Amino acid sequence: MSLDTLIEKIIEKQNPTVAGLDPKLEYIPRFLREESYAKYGKTLEGAADAVLRFNCALIDELAPIVPAIKPQCAYYEALGWPGMRALAETMDYARERGLFVITDGKRNDIGTTMEAYANAHLGKTDVDGERLTPFAGDALTVNAYLGSDGIKPLLGLCKQEDKGIFVLVKTSNPSSGELQDQQLKNGKSVYYQMGVMCEQWGELLPGAYVYSGVGAVVGATYPEQLRELRIEFPHTFFLVPGYGAQGGGADDVAPAFDASGLGAVINASRSILCAWQKENAPEQEFAKAAAREAVRMRDAITTRIGRIG
Amino acid sequence: MSLDTLIEKIIEKQNPTVAGLDPKLEYIPRFLREESYAKYGKTLEGAADAVLRFNCALIDELAPIVPAIKPQCAYYEALGWPGMRALAETMDYARERGLFVITDGKRNDIGTTMEAYANAHLGKTDVDGERLTPFAGDALTVNAYLGSDGIKPLLGLCKQEDKGIFVLVKTSNPSSGELQDQQLKNGKSVYYQMGVMCEQWGELLPGAYVYSGVGAVVGATYPEQLRELRIEFPHTFFLVPGYGAQGGGADDVAPAFDASGLGAVINASRSILCAWQKENAPEQEFAKAAAREAVRMRDAITTRIGRIG
Numbered sequence: 001m002s003l004d005t006l007i008e009k010i011i012e013k014q015n016p017t018v019a020g021l022d023p024k025l026e027y028i029p030r031f032l033r034e035e036s037y038a039k040y041g042k043t044l045e046g047a048a049d050a051v052l053r054f055n056c057a058l059i060d061e062l063a064p065i066v067p068a069i070k071p072q073c074a075y076y077e078a079l080g081w082p083g084m085r086a087l088a089e090t091m092d093y094a095r096e097r098g099l100f101v102i103t104d105g106k107r108n109d110i111g112t113t114m115e116a117y118a119n120a121h122l123g124k125t126d127v128d129g130e131r132l133t134p135f136a137g138d139a140l141t142v143n144a145y146l147g148s149d150g151i152k153p154l155l156g157l158c159k160q161e162d163k164g165i166f167v168l169v170k171t172s173n174p175s176s177g178e179l180q181d182q183q184l185k186n187g188k189s190v191y192y193q194m195g196v197m198c199e200q201w202g203e204l205l206p207g208a209y210v211y212s213g214v215g216a217v218v219g220a221t222y223p224e225q226l227r228e229l230r231i232e233f234p235h236t237f238f239l240v241p242g243y244g245a246q247g248g249g250a251d252d253v254a255p256a257f258d259a260s261g262l263g264a265v266i267n268a269s270r271s272i273l274c275a276w277q278k279e280n281a282p283e284q285e286f287a288k289a290a291a292r293e294a295v296r297m298r299d300a301i302t303t304r305i306g307r308i309g
Numbered sequence: 310m311s312l313d314t315l316i317e318k319i320i321e322k323q324n325p326t327v328a329g330l331d332p333k334l335e336y337i338p339r340f341l342r343e344e345s346y347a348k349y350g351k352t353l354e355g356a357a358d359a360v361l362r363f364n365c366a367l368i369d370e371l372a373p374i375v376p377a378i379k380p381q382c383a384y385y386e387a388l389g390w391p392g393m394r395a396l397a398e399t400m401d402y403a404r405e406r407g408l409f410v411i412t413d414g415k416r417n418d419i420g421t422t423m424e425a426y427a428n429a430h431l432g433k434t435d436v437d438g439e440r441l442t443p444f445a446g447d448a449l450t451v452n453a454y455l456g457s458d459g460i461k462p463l464l465g466l467c468k469q470e471d472k473g474i475f476v477l478v479k480t481s482n483p484s485s486g487e488l489q490d491q492q493l494k495n496g497k498s499v500y501y502q503m504g505v506m507c508e509q510w511g512e513l514l515p516g517a518y519v520y521s522g523v524g525a526v527v528g529a530t531y532p533e534q535l536r537e538l539r540i541e542f543p544h545t546f547f548l549v550p551g552y553g554a555q556g557g558g559a560d561d562v563a564p565a566f567d568a569s570g571l572g573a574v575i576n577a578s579r580s581i582l583c584a585w586q587k588e589n590a591p592e593q594e595f596a597k598a599a600a601r602e603a604v605r606m607r608d609a610i611t612t613r614i615g616r617i618g
Contacts, residue, residue, distance in 0.1 A: 022422065025436065033437065042439040074418055074425035078434045080443035081394035088390055108415050108452055109383055110482040113331065116383035125387045127334065128342065130351040134389035143417055145454045145477055147484035168454055173419040175456035182502060185492045190499060193491060 002205045002213020003164040003237050005138065006100045007262060009067035011309035015298040016261065018068040018102060018239070019290070020269025021058070021090065022075050023051045027273045029283035048082035051075075054286075055090040058273070059097055061291040065298065068100035068138075070239075070267055084135075091136050102239065103137035106168060110146055114153040122154070122163040139164040141217060141239070144194060148201070155204050155214075164205070164213040164237075169194045169229065172219025172242030191225070195233045202235050209262065211237040218256065220248025220266065227255035230263060238264040243297070244271030250300040261308035268297055311514045311522020312473040312546050314447065315409045316571060318376035320618035324607040325570065327377040327411060327548070328599070329578030330367070330399065331384050332360045336582045338592035357391035360384075363595075364399040367582070368406055370600040374607065377409035377447075379548075379576055393444075400445050411548065412446035415477060419455055423462040431463070431472040448473040450526060450548070453503060457510070464513050464523075473514075473522040473546075478503045478538065481528025481551030500534070504542045511544050518571065520546040527565065529557025529575065536564035539572060547573040552606070553580030559609040570617035577606055 010016050025033065025047060033050045040046035059069065076087035091101050107117045121140045124131040144151055144167045154165050170180055170191040180191040188196075195216060202212030212235045218226055220242035230238070238256050242248040243266050256264035271278075275293035276286035302308070319325050334342065334356060342359045349355035368378065385396035400410050416426045430449045433440040453460055453476045463474050479489055479500040489500040497505075504525060511521025521544045527535055529551035539547070547565045551557040552575045565573035580587070584602035585595035611617070 024421070024425075037437070042436050044434070044436065044441050044443065047434070047436045072418075072422055072425075074416075074422045074429065077393075077429035078425040078443055080429075080434075080441070081390050081397055083443070084386075084393040085390035106417050106452070107383075108417070108477075109381075110480065112333070113381055113383045116333075116381075116387040120383065120386035120389075125353070125356070125389075127351050127353065127356045128346070132353050132389070134353065134387055134392070143415070143452050143454050145452050145488060146480050146482060147487035147489070149482040149484040168417075171419065171455050173455060173458040175458040178456035178506065179454060179499070179502065180456070182499070183494045185494060190488070190491070193488065197487065 002158055002162065002207050003139065003211055003215055004207045004209060005162065006068060006164070006265065007209050007211065009100050010265065013065070013067050014302060014308055015066055016257070016265050016301060016308060017066055017294070017297055018070045018265050018267045019062050019066050019272050019294060020070045020072060020267045021055055022072040022269040022273065023054055024075060028054045029276070029286050031283055044080045045082045048079045048086040051079065051083065052086040052089055056093050057287040058290050059094050059099065061287040062294055063097040063099055065291055065294045066099070068102055068265060069094050070102040070104050072269070073103065073105040088135050095136060100138045101136070102139045102141065102166070103135065104141045106141050106143045108143040108146055108150050110149040111153065114150050118154045118157045123157045123161055139166060141166045141168065143168050144197060151201050155201060158205055158213050164215060166215040166217050166239040167194065167198050169198065169216040170218045170222055170225050172221045172246055176219065195229055195236065198236045199233050211235055211263065215239055217241065220253045221246060223252045223255050226253070230256055230258065239267065240264050241267045244268040250304040253301065254304050257305045261305045266301060311467055311471065311516050312448065312520055312524055313516045313518060314471065315377060315473070315574065316518050316520065318409050319574065322374070322376050323611060323617055324375055325566070325574050325610060325617060326375055326603070326606055327379045327574050327576045328371050328375050328581050328603060329379045329381060329576045330364055331381040331578040331582065332363055333384060337363045338585070338595050340592055353389045354391045357388045357395040360388065360392065361395040361398055365402050366596040367599050368403050368408065370596040371603055372406040372408055374600055374603045377411055377574060378403050379411040379413050381578070382412065382414040397444050404445060409447045410445070411448045411450065411475070412444065413450045415450050415452045417452040417455055417459050419458040420462065423459050427463045427466045432466045432470055448475060450475045450477065452477050453506065460510050464510060467514055467522050473524060475524040475526050475548040476503065476507050478507065478525040479527045479531055479534050481530045481555055485528065504538055504545065507545045508542050520544055520572065524548055526550065529562045530555060532561045532564050535562070539565055539567065548576065549573050550576045553577040559613040562610065563613050566614045570614045575610060
């Protein structure tokens with residue numbers, strides 16, 4: 001259960017990558033934006049319509065190649081409630097095509113408030129007896145600065161609904177060390193302590209493979225920490241951002257995998273979404289260019305790590 | 310600038326409290342829910358309509374009493390995109406009535422993604438030349454586990470648009486210590502280190518009072534830490550949850566204030582929203598009961614801390 005579904009899709013497609021759907025408006029070809037503005041004006045509705053059509057075209061081309069997509073909530077929230085509607089519809093569209101959906105929300109709170117986030121993104125909301133689905137994700141990224149009170153409300157739901165989470169452990173950004181690399185009295189770092197907590201929470205969500213339903217976000221830009229964490233936290237599956245545009249390559253992410261080529265899923269967003277710009281392809285070819293880049297990324301990584309599973 | 314507007318409203322109303330709008334469906338009187346279901350069915354739209362009408366009635370009664378409201382995003386997201394529309398409309402309604410709006414989203418990410426969150430909640434999104442407002446908050450709660458890369462994208466916008474942020478420092482929940490109380494090599498705690506960073510970020514957003522535009526979330530359930538942090542971080546304004554239903558009282562929150570009665574705003578959610586239930590008042594009186602509880606809370610705190618400003 002939990003992240004098993006993701007692992008199975010990775011093995012089936014022999015591809016340990018996820019396409020990040022971070023649809024900044026400037027990533028979307030002009031013709032597509034203009035079509036949406038013609039219908040809805042230059043409004044949040046118009047922009048959200050362009051995002052949804054961009055995403056669906058990408059999903060059509062990416063679905064045979066990648067096991068998962070990862071929409072980043074921020075870009076949908078930036079388009080207000082129409083953006084959130086486009087997020088929900090993108091997720092439904094992707095799941096109907098067999099993709100695993102990781103909602104990148106980095107949500108965090110405690111108790112019943114965290115339960116509300118869990119229901120929002122991984123479960124159902126009870127409206128006086130009707131159980132309705134707000135956003136149909138398979139896994140959610142979360143921030144555990146608040147401790148177990150912020151994570152436990154997710155675990156029961158994950159068990160029941162067969163879902164997973166990814167906890168921020170060591171992020172890919174230059175300043176991630178300001179807090180995460182601080183040394184504790186026991187000689188370990190803050191991010192190491194977070195990894196310890198992931199392993200503990202994971203005991204409550206064992207999977208069919210060695211990995212639990214509690215994964216960790218560990219950046220591709222810190223290969224040394226990736227190697228250390230892969231060894232120290234053998235039951236924690238990694239979601240690795242920072243590949244491609246952020247600077248990480250196949251060699252940088254290789255330490256995230258175990259000897260079976262499992263243990264991690266590598267995200268790329270901009271390099272896939274903007275492949276048509278980089279290739280200087282006609283803008284109508286944006287989705288096919290994204291698929292070509294997804295294949296290149298898959299091949300670069302699998303050449304390095306070998307057969308998966 | 311920044312949190313000055315909040316401080317001015319606190320002085321004007323002689324009330325250092327904020328009403329948390331965390332509209333769980335069971336908090337909403339049945340007659341109101343039934344009216345909304347009659348129009349939209351037991352759907353996310355129906356539930357969101359009930360939430361909006363509940364909030365607007367509360368805001369009408371609370372606006373003369375409290376300086377600010379704090380909607381908790383989780384409860385709106387749990388109603389999908391219709392919930393997010395109710396959030397945006399609640400915020401507009403509150404601001405039109407002169408209330409300061411603190412969006413409790415605990416958002417966090419880095420770089421351009423954090424910029425998207427900043428635009429979503431405190432700024433404007435550029436849709437090919439049209440600058441549109443997704444969610445019109447005055448301040449946003451954020452989680453700084455990712456370091457400066459997650460905060461700096463907010464500061465420029467806060468300066469330009471006269472907005473503020475509240476960074477999670479020491480939260481009110483029982484397990485907050487698992488990470489936040491860990492001792493660093495220098496003998497200080499993780500939450501103290503976070504407070505140090507708040508003071509540093511705050512230097513970029515000086516206010517007209519001694520407080521910067523970078524505030525901190527510090528729970529009412531840890532009065533000792535409140536006292537320590539008030540002294541150590543004299544330029545950081547506190548948002549204090551945990552009053553009322555979570556167990557904190559006027560004595561517990563008093564250490565959050567400086568000698569002028571400034572330095573903090575105390576949040577209560579359930580005790581205000583559910584005052585009609587606790588008072589055994591007729592359900593039609595829910596908003597007036599909320600106002601009575603808001604007055605009781607204001608009086609309990611101001612009796613303890615004296616005249617503000």
